[in-house]
Amino acid sequence: MSLRIGIVGTGAFAQGFIPLFKAHPLVDQLTLCDTDDEKLAQNAAKHQIAQTSPSLDALCAMDIDAVCLFTQNWLHGPQAVQALDAGKHVYSAVPAGVSVDEIEKLVFATARSGKVYMIGETSYYYPGVIYCRQQHAKGAFGRIVYGEAEYYHDWDHGLYDVARWRGGENWRETAGIPPMYYPTHSTSQIISISGAFMTKVSCQGFVDEHEDRIYPDNNWQNPFSNQVALFSMSDGSSCRINEFRRVGHPGCVRMTLFGTDGSFEDNAHGAVWLTKDRNEKQALDTLLAATGQPIKSGGNMDKVTAADGTHLGTAQVHDTARLPSEFAGLPNGHAGSHQFLVDDFIKACHSGETPPNNAWDAARYVLPGLAAHESALQEGTLLPVLDLGDPPAR
Numbered sequence: 001m002s003l004r005i006g007i008v009g010t011g012a013f014a015q016g017f018i019p020l021f022k023a024h025p026l027v028d029q030l031t032l033c034d035t036d037d038e039k040l041a042q043n044a045a046k047h048q049i050a051q052t053s054p055s056l057d058a059l060c061a062m063d064i065d066a067v068c069l070f071t072q073n074w075l076h077g078p079q080a081v082q083a084l085d086a087g088k089h090v091y092s093a094v095p096a097g098v099s100v101d102e103i104e105k106l107v108f109a110t111a112r113s114g115k116v117y118m119i120g121e122t123s124y125y126y127p128g129v130i131y132c133r134q135q136h137a138k139g140a141f142g143r144i145v146y147g148e149a150e151y152y153h154d155w156d157h158g159l160y161d162v163a164r165w166r167g168g169e170n171w172r173e174t175a176g177i178p179p180m181y182y183p184t185h186s187t188s189q190i191i192s193i194s195g196a197f198m199t200k201v202s203c204q205g206f207v208d209e210h211e212d213r214i215y216p217d218n219n220w221q222n223p224f225s226n227q228v229a230l231f232s233m234s235d236g237s238s239c240r241i242n243e244f245r246r247v248g249h250p251g252c253v254r255m256t257l258f259g260t261d262g263s264f265e266d267n268a269h270g271a272v273w274l275t276k277d278r279n280e281k282q283a284l285d286t287l288l289a290a291t292g293q294p295i296k297s298g299g300n301m302d303k304v305t306a307a308d309g310t311h312l313g314t315a316q317v318h319d320t321a322r323l324p325s326e327f328a329g330l331p332n333g334h335a336g337s338h339q340f341l342v343d344d345f346i347k348a349c350h351s352g353e354t355p356p357n358n359a360w361d362a363a364r365y366v367l368p369g370l371a372a373h374e375s376a377l378q379e380g381t382l383l384p385v386l387d388l389g390d391p392p393a394r
């Protein structure tokens with residue numbers, strides 16, 4: 001069975017994904033959807049896609065199998081529920097939602113519909129995270145003791161432009177969203193390695209005093225541009241998550257994880273694997289460099305769309321052999337993750353199996369941040385983190 005896919009939102013981020021959905025061998029029809037008529041027409045021409053839809057409502061009424069959300073980050077929860085209720089599988093750019101109520105509704109709608117829901121969490125396929133999942137599966141960490149994950153993105157690094165194109169005329173209202181409402185690039189790293197999830201949190205907020213007044217003049221009455229949260233984890237470990245939007249730093253998404261037997265450290269100087277052996281330090285920079293990998297022999301070379309047959313942006317730890325040959329030479333972003341996310345989703349829709357980064361995972365990525373912001377508003381009061389459990393067997 002080939003799949004008919006609708007892409008909702010033809011903005012900046014969708015540009016790297018439209019060619020991947022179009023090229024996947026299990027997809028035979030793509031519909032582009034945007035409420036902005038001009039943008040929709042431009043993208044239909046640019047990506048050579050004949051079928052378009054003027055709204056999510058209209059798309060949900062069409063005879064398609066799946067809806068992929070690339071709309072503004074605060075819109076995803078209700079849009080995903082609408083598409084699931086209309087009987088469509090759903091792929092969503094992060095985050096899954098921006099309130100506990102939205103996340104509960106999303107998980108219930110996924111369970112009720114029996115459809116596939118997948119969050120497009122790019123950190124899941126970051127090379128360092130893949131490496132640590134492999135080390136954890138081998139038992140090399142021992143018991144996890146403590147993790148640190150962080151997403152640093154200063155306003156001066158393009159965020160004003162992003163806020164303007166996402167928020168339009170009244171961009172200030174949405175720009176000052178609490179940093180902990182977008183925690184998933186950080187939380188997912190730890191959770192997807194150890195399988196443990198956050199149970200309690202105490203969070204501190206940095207009250208912003210910048211003259212741009214983005215904080216606190218926003219829809220969320222949020223005064224914080226940076227937040228630091230300390231979590232208890234379900235496996236007895238603890239972890240610290242930093243979400244910084246005002247920081248003198250070039251920016252990063254990264255993680256460090258300590259176990260009783262081994263540790264992974266990543267900072268501006270590079271990534272290393274460490275054990276108790278004081279003389280040994282294994283540098284991982286070459287292994288984890290997302291510089292592109294040649295297509296594996298045995299791939300379907302006659303379908304290769306790239307002149308040089310390279311899976312762009314991937315690292316040695318990426319299992320490129322599982323990707324469709326058609327993806328070679330196509331765009332790939334966020335450390336090689338885009339192609340794997342699209343492939344996971346399409347294969348799950350085709351097989352009916354639960355993908356990684358399913359609705360229950362998505363809830364565990366985002367709910368800790370929502371509780372953390374609440375804690376920060378209460379000056380660090382220790383609060384429970386809601387857990388909606390594991391996905392049901394399919």
Ligand SMILES: NC(=O)c1ccc[n+]([C@@H]2O[C@H](COP(=O)([O-])OP(=O)(O)OC[C@H]3O[C@@H](n4cnc5c(N)ncnc54)[C@H](O)[C@@H]3O)[C@@H](O)[C@H]2O)c1
Pocket residue numbers: 008009010011012013014033034035036039054055056070071072073074075093094095120121122162165166167334
């Ligand atoms: N690493 C990552 O995972 C990563 C990186 C960048 C962006 N993102 C996510 O990608 C998403 C999109 O970001 P962007 O910068 O491309 O935004 P954008 O503003 O450029 O694009 C959003 C588009 O959605 C359209 N839209 C909104 N509501 C709609 C509706 N009901 N029906 C049809 N179209 C609708 C808008 O008209 C707009 O064209 C965000 O949620 C962001 O969080 C994720």
